Amino acid sequence: MNRVSVSCEGLHLSYGPVVVLDGVSLTTAPGEFFALLGPSGSGKSTLLRVIAGFARARAGRVCIDGRELRPDEPAWARGVGMVFQDHALWPHLTVRDNVAFGLVERRLPRRDIDRRVGEVLDQMAMGALAARRPGELSGGQRQRVALARTLVTQPTVLLLDEPLSSLDRALRLQMRQELLALQRRLGITTIFVTHDQDEAMTTADRIAVLDEGRVQQIGTPIALYDYPATPFVASFVGTMNMLAAQVRDFRGGKVQLTVPGWGDLAVEGDADFAPGRAVTAAIRPQALRLEVADAQQDARYSWLPGQVSSIEFHGAFARYWVQVGPHAVAVDQPHHAGLSKFPAGGDVSVGIDPALVRLFAR
Structure with missing residues (x-):
């Protein structure tokens, strides 16, 4: 897989008088697992949507591997795949059809669709459940289907919007390790949104801490914990x-x-x-x-x-x-x-x- 970088430069976005992103700039390394960490309303999910092309900043730019993206450029053309917090699976479709959906929309030959869907379902240990519907799956299994549906399109950037928040603690810990192992195996550049500092600290190579639409600090988990740059980072990352x-x-x-x-x-x-x-x-x-x-x-x-x-x-x-x-x-x-x-x-x-x-x- 081609490893790419993602950079955001001076992103501004407001909804009326409410400023959601206030000059956000950051850059991920190719193949990096990068977390956006912050409280509710800090702008982290909006930033992810701007990168994906689901929201449009009024200023600034987003580049993937050095190529500036057009504001109206759709996610599939950006080479971006996004997994949503609620999984967003089609309840009336089988696991196989849910995973195949993006490839069918791209009008790929049926032979290629069947091959790629089979490969990714086996990779996610879901091949035996291909004929089931989402309502017949556990929370962890639905999470694997949502990941498989995204990965089957072979994105160069994987965006995860609090994908584990709906799971219970034990399953969340298990899926966290599975997600990290999958990312390391694929080498795909991943940007992960969470408000859970434990998730960010245990999975990410680097973390950007956001508050009120601004980046407060970017660094490795150890650097943020031991050398916080602001009182907010000191109190939000760990107990202080x-x-x-x-x-x-x-x-x-x-x-x-x-x-x-x-x-x-x-x-x-x-x-x-x-x-x-x-x-x-x-x-x-x-x-x-x-x-x-x-x-x-x-x-x-x-x-x-x-x-x-x-x-x-x-x-x-x-x-x-x-x-x-x-x-x-x-x-x-x-x-x-x-x-x-x-x-x-x-x-x-x-x-x-x-x-x-x-x-x-x-």
């Missing part, structure tokens, strides 16, 4: 404790902060923040440590007294909500078999790793 603070000084390679209700805190940083500057200190729950109140404290951490208010059990780890002064902070600790040594209501010390605090101007 966000604390209002003020810069007191920059001394010895560390930014000296005052956190209301906590007191002073020194974190690693640079001299970009002048004394008196209002900032947000962002700390991941796993960057914090818990110890019982009277335990010996690791000098590499800054320690503050707190009290456990509640506990969430996540299997591999427990999330402790700890009241530290006026702030409730989340602290993740690995789970080990047996009872927690940090019961609700217990006094604890919270340790902050100065190297893992991110600062954002306010």
Whole structure:
């Protein structure tokens, strides 16, 4: 399969006074699994529809493999295949006929249609169910049919608009792995829309985080998680404790902060923040440590007294909500078999790793 790139340059789209896309620019690499991640209303599905040709931007351009697409150019002429959130299968047609539909519309010879439909159904492990109708299939099977119907047309770009959102959690995890394995095997450039950060983080090579029609940051899952560029990305990708603070000084390679209700805190940083500057200190729950109140404290951490208010059990780890002064902070600790040594209501010390605090101007 010919691997192609997709680029969007300065896309603007509004519905009346509502701005949906506000100067969106991004480029995928050939064969890349690229995710568009953001909350509802961020513009990610609209962006996918513009790439497919189902919506028209009022400014900007879309290119596939360097070729600029005409605004009125249909999806089939763009070499784009799209899988919709609701699968959009014809309920009165069999699996085979649903998959063949796009090829019949293109008036391919019957022999070629039968061969290509058979190949893609076998590839999706759906050959034995070819005579069934969508109503006789499970959610995962309908998802495979929707993918097969798109792939049989041999697109160079695969667009997925939250295709797993209607599935239950267990099936969603299974289909996520199947989808990733299929994409890797075919090498097809794929753009995947989701509001589920776990889906994006576990499947995508790179992610574009959108909010209010703007790209907030583009990067690998690790880069977005460890080095968020904005407070929005920091809070949307993973869980983040966000604390209002003020810069007191920059001394010895560390930014000296005052956190209301906590007191002073020194974190690693640079001299970009002048004394008196209002900032947000962002700390991941796993960057914090818990110890019982009277335990010996690791000098590499800054320690503050707190009290456990509640506990969430996540299997591999427990999330402790700890009241530290006026702030409730989340602290993740690995789970080990047996009872927690940090019961609700217990006094604890919270340790902050100065190297893992991110600062954002306010």
